Amino acid sequence: MKLLNKINRTYLLSSLIVVIPGLVIAYFLIIFISSEETSEILHGNEQRVVQQIGRQQSIPDFYPLIDVQKVERAHPFEMKDTVIYNPVSRENEAFKEYTTYRIIGTQTYRITVRTPVIEKNDVVASLFLGTALLFLVILTVLYLINKNINHSIWLPFYSNLKAIKSFSLQSSEKLALQQTDISEFNDLNTQVIKLTNKVISDYNSLKEFTENAAHELQTPLSVVQAKVEFLFNQDTLTRKEMAALEIIMDNLQRLRRLNQSLLLLTKIENAQFDQRIPVFFNDFIGGILDSMKEMFEMKNINISLRQEGKFTTSMDLQLARQLISNLTSNILRHTPENGTAQIRIENDKITFSNSGTKPLNPDRIFKRFYKEGQTSTSTGLGLSIVQTICLQNNLSIRYHFSENDHYFVVSKEES
Amino acid sequence: MKILIVEDEQDLLESMTHFLQNEGFVCEKAFNYFTAEEKLVSFDYDALILDIGLPDGNGLDLLDQLKQSGKNTGILIVSAKNSLDDKIKGLDLGADDYISKPFHLSELNSRVRAVLRRRKFEGTNNIIFEEIEINTEQRTVSVNESLLVLTPKEFDLLLFFVTNKNRVLNRQSIAEHLWGDYMDTADHFDFVYTHINNLRKKLREASAGDYIQTIYGIGYKLSQP
Numbered sequence: 001m002k003l004l005n006k007i008n009r010t011y012l013l014s015s016l017i018v019v020i021p022g023l024v025i026a027y028f029l030i031i032f033i034s035s036e037e038t039s040e041i042l043h044g045n046e047q048r049v050v051q052q053i054g055r056q057q058s059i060p061d062f063y064p065l066i067d068v069q070k071v072e073r074a075h076p077f078e079m080k081d082t083v084i085y086n087p088v089s090r091e092n093e094a095f096k097e098y099t100t101y102r103i104i105g106t107q108t109y110r111i112t113v114r115t116p117v118i119e120k121n122d123v124v125a126s127l128f129l130g131t132a133l134l135f136l137v138i139l140t141v142l143y144l145i146n147k148n149i150n151h152s153i154w155l156p157f158y159s160n161l162k163a164i165k166s167f168s169l170q171s172s173e174k175l176a177l178q179q180t181d182i183s184e185f186n187d188l189n190t191q192v193i194k195l196t197n198k199v200i201s202d203y204n205s206l207k208e209f210t211e212n213a214a215h216e217l218q219t220p221l222s223v224v225q226a227k228v229e230f231l232f233n234q235d236t237l238t239r240k241e242m243a244a245l246e247i248i249m250d251n252l253q254r255l256r257r258l259n260q261s262l263l264l265l266t267k268i269e270n271a272q273f274d275q276r277i278p279v280f281f282n283d284f285i286g287g288i289l290d291s292m293k294e295m296f297e298m299k300n301i302n303i304s305l306r307q308e309g310k311f312t313t314s315m316d317l318q319l320a321r322q323l324i325s326n327l328t329s330n331i332l333r334h335t336p337e338n339g340t341a342q343i344r345i346e347n348d349k350i351t352f353s354n355s356g357t358k359p360l361n362p363d364r365i366f367k368r369f370y371k372e373g374q375t376s377t378s379t380g381l382g383l384s385i386v387q388t389i390c391l392q393n394n395l396s397i398r399y400h401f402s403e404n405d406h407y408f409v410v411s412k413e414e415s
Numbered sequence: 416m417k418i419l420i421v422e423d424e425q426d427l428l429e430s431m432t433h434f435l436q437n438e439g440f441v442c443e444k445a446f447n448y449f450t451a452e453e454k455l456v457s458f459d460y461d462a463l464i465l466d467i468g469l470p471d472g473n474g475l476d477l478l479d480q481l482k483q484s485g486k487n488t489g490i491l492i493v494s495a496k497n498s499l500d501d502k503i504k505g506l507d508l509g510a511d512d513y514i515s516k517p518f519h520l521s522e523l524n525s526r527v528r529a530v531l532r533r534r535k536f537e538g539t540n541n542i543i544f545e546e547i548e549i550n551t552e553q554r555t556v557s558v559n560e561s562l563l564v565l566t567p568k569e570f571d572l573l574l575f576f577v578t579n580k581n582r583v584l585n586r587q588s589i590a591e592h593l594w595g596d597y598m599d600t601a602d603h604f605d606f607v608y609t610h611i612n613n614l615r616k617k618l619r620e621a622s623a624g625d626y627i628q629t630i631y632g633i634g635y636k637l638s639q640p
Contacts, residue, residue, distance in 0.1 A: 218495040219424045222517035226430035229520050232583040232633060243632045246585070253587050256517055291594075294568065298606055 004146050004154075012139075023127055030127075034118050035096075039079065042098035045113040053104050064095065067112040074101035074108050081117070094119055156180040164192060169203045203270075210266045217259050225252055254379070261381040264322070265368075268388045273316035281311040281320065282345055288325050289343065295332055301354075302340045303331070309347035313412060315393040323389045326382045327352045327408055334406070349411035359401030366397070416531060417441045419460045421451040421477070422493065423469050431464065434520045435527070448472030455481060462489040462531055464523070465510075467501060475501075478508040489530035493518070519588035521579045528578045544577045545639070546623055558621040568593055569614045576627065576637035585634035611635060 001009075049068065052060055059068045064084050077100040083092045095114040102109050156178040167175050175196045177189040228249050231237070237245070267273065289305055296303045313320075331341045331354045341354035364370050366387040369380040386408075390397045394413045401407070418440045422428040425446060432442045443460070445451035448471045455463070455477065463481070467474030474492070481488060492505040495516040502513045511530040514523060532540060532551055540552040548557050554570055556563045565573065575592050576584065586607050593610070615627055628636045 218516040219427065222495075223424060223426040223430065225517045226427060226434070226520055229585070229588075230430060230433070232585060239631060242630070246632045249585055249587055249633075252517075295594075295606055298609055 004149065008142055008146070012135075015138075019131060023131060026127060027123060030118075030123055031120065038096045038115055038117055039098075041115055042079070042096060042113050045115070046098060046100055046111055049111050049113065050102055050104065053102075053109065059109075064114050067114070069110045069112075071101065071108050071110045074103065075110075077101070082114070084114070153180075153182065157185055160185075160189060160192075167196060169200065174200070207270055207272075210263065210270065213263070218256075221252065221256055221259070225249075225256075228252065258379050258381070261379045261385065265381060265385055265388055268319065268385065268392060271392060273319045275316050275318075276314050277317060278312055279315050279317055279320045281313075281324065281350060282307055284321060285324055285343060285345065285350075288321065288328055292328060292332060296341075299332070299335065300338045301332070301335045304340075304342050306342065306344045309345060311345050311347065311350050313393065313395065315389075315395075319389050319393070323386055323410070324350075326386050327410070330382055330386075330408070349409055352408040352410075353405050355404060356401070356406045357404065360399065360406065362399045365399060416461045417443070417459075418462045418464060418527065419443050419445060419451070419454055419458075420464045421445045421469070421474065422464070422466045423447060424466075430520065431523065435524065438524055440527075448474070448477065451477055452480070455484075459486060460488050461534070462491065462527055464491050464493060464527065466493045466495075467505065468495055475504055475508060478505065478510060482509045487534060489527075489534040491523075491526055491530050519585075519591065521575070521582060521584050521588050522592055525575055525578045525592065542574070542577055544580065544637075545626070547573075547577070547618070549574055549577060558618065558623045561621070563617060563621045563623075565614070565617060568610055569617065572610055572614055576635070580637045580639055583630050583634055583636045587634075589634065 045066065049060060049066055052058070053068070059070075060066050061068065064086075077098070079096070079098050082095050082097045084095055085091075086093045094117050096117045097112060097114045099110065099112045102111060157180070160177045163175060163177060175193060177193060179186060179189065228245055231245055232242075286305060289303065328343070331343075331352055334356065335341050335354040336357070339355040342351075344351040344353070366383050368384045370383075371380045387397055389395070390410065396411055396413045398409045398411070399407065400409075416439070418435060420428060420431050420435070420442055422431065422444075423446050428444055428446055432444055435442050443454060443458075445454055448469045451465075451469075451474075452472075454460075465474045465477060478490065478492075481490070490510040490512075492501070492510045492513045493516060494501045494505075494513065505513055511533060512526050514526055529551075540550055542549045542551065546559050548560075549570075550556075551574065554567070556565055556570065556573060571593055572589070575589065586604050589607050589611075590604070593607070611627065615625060618627075619625060624640065626637050626640070628638055630636055
């Protein structure tokens with residue numbers, strides 16, 4: 001619900017609460033005043049009738065408004081409500097009736113004057129009708145005002161909202177917000193600008209850190225590696241020392257690969273690969289497969305490439321190659337010897353499948369540093385990189401296991 | 416052969432210099448942009464090994480100057496960033512090759528020699544080791560003047576051994592030399608082992624001497640008798 005509608009609804013509800021007792025009071029007031037008014041009119045009419053009888057000796061007769069009868073003796077006056085059938089309108093009508101007994105000359109008269117009174121149902125109906133009309137008018141006016149306010153007062157708010165929505169850390173543009181004469185909006189603008197500036201500066205220092213980390217870590221790694229290689233070439237080494245050096249070297253390589261993969265992952269997350277071009281996957285998948293062909297042969301894995309369609313999407317070519325080579329290495333690493341594997345390209349997806357024994361946990365395989373089994377030489381980042389690349393490029397990656405085959409499917413995300 | 420090594424990390428500079436001196440190169444050192452620029456202006460070098468991330472300047476600017484001076488110097492760029500941008504820029508500015516940190520010294524040696532071959536010895540692309548003759552341009556090998564048929568990987572392996580003769584090559588550096596960064600897999604030592612066995616077998620069948628020694632637990636070494 002929009003803020004303005006919420007406020008209006010509250011206003012309308014609270015005015016209803018006030019109006020309903022008001023209506024009751026108004027009803028009783030109207031009844032009371034009209035009753036007083038009627039009594040006065042009846043007294044006046046009675047006086048006129050008495051005067052006329054006195055002056056002209058004639059008896060006026062306007063039934064049912066004035067009704068004069070000669071009577072034997074007087075009674076006390078009487079004021080009451082009554083209903084009389086009106087032959088003209090053919091319905092019963094409510095009247096107020098005032099009856100007095102007067103002695104004019106020697107004759108006693110019974111004078112009855114009547115006047116029609118407002119019917120209570122009519123009062124109630126007209127009160128409600130009037131109020132309802134009033135509310136209708138208020139609603140219409142509010143609607144018109146809202147429309148106008150939306151166009152004037154809320155316009156800067158909506159244009160700022162649009163600016164915030166389209167704000168991106170990757171673009172170097174700073175957030176520019178429209179100023180208004182409404183202090184709440186301006187407060188909000190100031191805070192949002194402060195916040196985004198902070199985010200931008202944090203993001204930049206993170207990027208800077210990533211680049212520095214590359215340099216700062218790679219260089220000491222180079223030094224250590226060079227020194228270990230130097231030691232390798234000493235003739236005086238014992239077997240034990242050599243074995244220790246080899247372990248140092250192995251772990252150095254793992255560290256190096258880990259560092260490179262982490263950097264790659266961070267760079268992808270920072271969207272530093274932004275050279276988007278139309279990428280034709282069919283063009284290079286064969287090449288990547290060829291470069292790993294002998295490794296597949298050595299494990300005696302029968303891998304086939306089926307091109308049943310053309311898979312094309314807009315992304316960074318380097319990332320596209322990384323995606324394919326990671327998924328292909330994944331097959332190479334996890335297919336048992338003498339197994340089979342297949343890469344199938346269709347128009348909307350690429351499927352990497354290979355033989356296996358038991359399903360993997362689809363919730364965990366894309367997590368960082370998750371390793372299936374004891375292949376401790378892998379970094380545990382390959383599939384995370386795959387997932388991150390997919391996320392950044394409107395692709396989806398899904399895993400399933402059926403009939404003793406693992407399936408990794410890269411497909412275009414419906415947008 | 417005279418080489419200028421530009422590297423701001425002193426320890427690494429020493430290691431590289433020491434290694435390449437043992438390989439028979441005359442090495443000069445520069446640990447910042449200023450010294451490197453001065454040396455490049457004053458002397459001629461056959462090859463330049465250049466770390467482009469220097470504290471007092473961008474190594475790529477040195478490339479530009481060198482290119483303008485028209486000197487025939489083989490250039491190998493070293494970068495810690497492993498970024499494609501640097502690589503493309505460097506190669507555009509006339510560098511011959513690119514290697515990213517951290518690298519194996521044997522790999523560095525092999526790359527430097529490849530750069531020197533490309534730059535200097537046009538027509539003399541033959542490397543001779545005992546009875547084995549390698550033509551790097553046509554990528555052929557002959558033993559006692561009869562042609563030996565090798566797969567591309569076996570050829571690369573033999574060339575890597577010959578350029579780093581009498582040095583222990585660990586399995587990591589061999590795997591990386593042959594497969595580059597694709598070798599992020601578990602079983603690469605087996606691949607290295609298989610390739611080396613095949614190469615040895617072919618050399619033996621061509622009645623070349625068995626020069627490749629296995630160094631237990633570490634790797635292999637091609638020794639001159």
